[in-house]
Each structure stands twice: as C-alpha cells, then as structure tokens.
Amino acid sequence: xxxxxxxxxxxxxxxxxxxxxxxxxxxxxxxxxxxxxxxxxxxxxxxxxxxxxxxxxxxxxxxxxxxxxxxxxxxxxxxxxxxxxxxxxxxxxxxxxxxxxxxxxxxxxxxxxxxxxxxxxxxxxxxxxxxxxxxxxxxxxxxxxxxxx
Amino acid sequence: xxxxxxxxxxxxxxxxxxxxxxxxxxxxxxxxxxxxxxxxxxxxxxxxxxxxxxxxxxxxxxxxxxxxxxxxxxxxxxxxxxxxxxxxxxxxxxxxxxxxxxxx
Numbered sequence: 662x663x664x665x666x667x668x669x670x671x672x673x674x675x676x677x678x679x680x681x682x683x684x685x686x687x688x689x690x691x692x693x694x695x696x697x698x699x700x701x702x703x704x705x706x707x708x709x710x711x712x713x714x715x716x717x718x719x720x721x722x723x724x725x726x727x728x729x730x731x732x733x734x735x736x737x738x739x740x741x742x743x744x745x746x747x748x749x750x751x752x753x754x755x756x757x758x759x760x761x762x763x764x765x766x767x768x769x770x771x772x773x774x775x776x777x778x779x780x781x782x783x784x785x786x787x788x789x790x791x792x793x794x795x796x797x798x799x800x801x802x803x804x805x806x807x808x809x810x
Numbered sequence: 811x812x813x814x815x816x817x818x819x820x821x822x823x824x825x826x827x828x829x830x831x832x833x834x835x836x837x838x839x840x841x842x843x844x845x846x847x848x849x850x851x852x853x854x855x856x857x858x859x860x861x862x863x864x865x866x867x868x869x870x871x872x873x874x875x876x877x878x879x880x881x882x883x884x885x886x887x888x889x890x891x892x893x894x895x896x897x898x899x900x901x902x903x904x905x906x907x908x909x910x911x912x913x914x
Binding site for chain 2: 671674675678679682683686706707714715716718719720722724725726727728729730731733753760776777779781783796798800802803804806
C-alpha cells in the first residue's frame with residue numbers, strides 16, 4: 662500500500678516545486694540579463710575599434726549545474742516512446758546555458774566586451790555513464806577586453 | 811600572467827613560443843553532497859554544491875597550467891581551452907590547456 666502512494670507523491674511534489682523553482686529562476690535570469698545589456702558577449706575572435714587601444718585582456722568563465730525534477734523526467738521517458746520534441750529538457754538546458762553566460766559576465770566586471778565566447782555542456786552525476794540525464798553542467802568562457810575610453 | 815582564449819594578446823606582440831602547457835585535476839564529491847544532490851534531483855533546480863565544486867576544480871586546473879607556464883619562463887598563456895570528462899562513477903576530470911608564450 663505504501664508503494665502505491667509513494668510514487669504519486671514524488672511526482673506531485675516534483676511537479677509543484679519544480680514548476681515554482683523554474684518560474685523563479687527564469688524571472689531572475691530575465692532581470693540579470695537586462696542588467697548586463699551594456700556588456701556584449703560575442704563569438705568573434707577580435708573586435709575592430711580603430712582608435713581605441715586595448716588596455717587589458719583576461720580569461721573569464723562561469724558555470725551552472727542544473728537538475729531536472731521528477732515529473733519532467735517521467736514526461737521525458739514517456740516522450741521516448743512516441744518520439745518528438747522533448748520540451749522539458751529544452752528548458753533545462755536553456756536555463757543552464759543562460760545562467761552560465763550571466764555568471765561569466767558577472768566575473769568580467771566593468772570590461773567593454775567579451776570575445777571568443779565558447780559554451781560547453783556535459784552531463785555529470787550518478788547517471789552520467791548511463792542513458793538518463795540526471796543533471797547537466799553548462800560552462801561559458803571567453804576573453805574579457807577592456808578598451809580605452 | 812595574462813590568460814586569454816584568443817590567439818593573441820591584444821595590444822601586445824608575441825616574441826617567443828614555449829609550446830603546449832596543460833593542467834588537470836580529478837575530483838570526487840563526498841557522500842553528503844551526493845545525498846543532497848539526490849534529494850534535489852526530485853524537485854529540480856540548481857545544484858549549488860556541484861557548481862561550487864566544479865568551479866574550484868577548474869580554478870585548480872588553471873593554477874597548475876599557469877605554474878607550468880611560469881616554469882618555462884612565459885608571461886602569458888593564449889588560446890586556453892577547457893574540457894571535462896567523467897573517468898569513474900562519481901568523479902570528473904577537469905582539464906585546461908593552452909600555449910605558453912612570451913609577450914612584449
């Protein structure tokens with residue numbers, strides 16, 4: 662009898678808390694992305710500023726580890742039967758990447774531009790060797806340039 | 811020590827190459843953190859313990875790379891890349907590599 666109640670409870674908890682956590686996280690991501698609009702991050706290797714000298718260059722990086730909730734994992738495994746877009750994982754990866762980018766910008770401080778930005782993702786955790794995605798890490802790094810004003 | 815992940819150091823010229831330098835570290839997290847992460851896995855969200863751990867390990871890999879470059883007499887490392895691989899269950903390798911150069 663206990664087993665019958667255990668899994669629905671986990672799923673309900675995963676759904677309620679997971680949705681709340683995701684909404685709050687997206688809100689804070691939007692807020693901080695607006696704050697860092699002055700600092701562009703580009704994938705180009707150089708920026709051409711004809712009459713501005715580069716004062717300093719340093720490596721900056723940021724990373725975030727995000728995990729998926731129980732409800733979404735169930736949805737994804739159901740989706741595996743029929744195929745198609747797995748929306749629940751899309752939002753997970755999106756959150757991790759954007760969070761990593763924001764942290765990288767935080768580390769750059771008052772630089773002018775970040776060039777040659779790379780984003781890497783890797784799955785870590787107990788299920789890393791198996792098929793299931795437990796949690797995933799996104800890491801962004803680039804070179805922060807400070808130009809002469 | 812100047813570290814960049816582009817081929818040059820902007821505003822300076824490379825006068826000497828020292829070749830590849832690299833640093834790596836393999837870390838495992840302790841049981842307590844693993845347990846907490848397992849609980850957090852139910853409701854989703856960020857795993858702060860893991861983020862912290864990976865950040866620290868990556869800094870250590872960078873430190874080791876910088877130390878190697880310093881021994882060669884370089885004053886900058888250009889074209890730095892990172893890579894991650896899981897070697898054993900519950901352990902991850904963080905690897906950083908780049909080219910040691912002397913700039914003026």
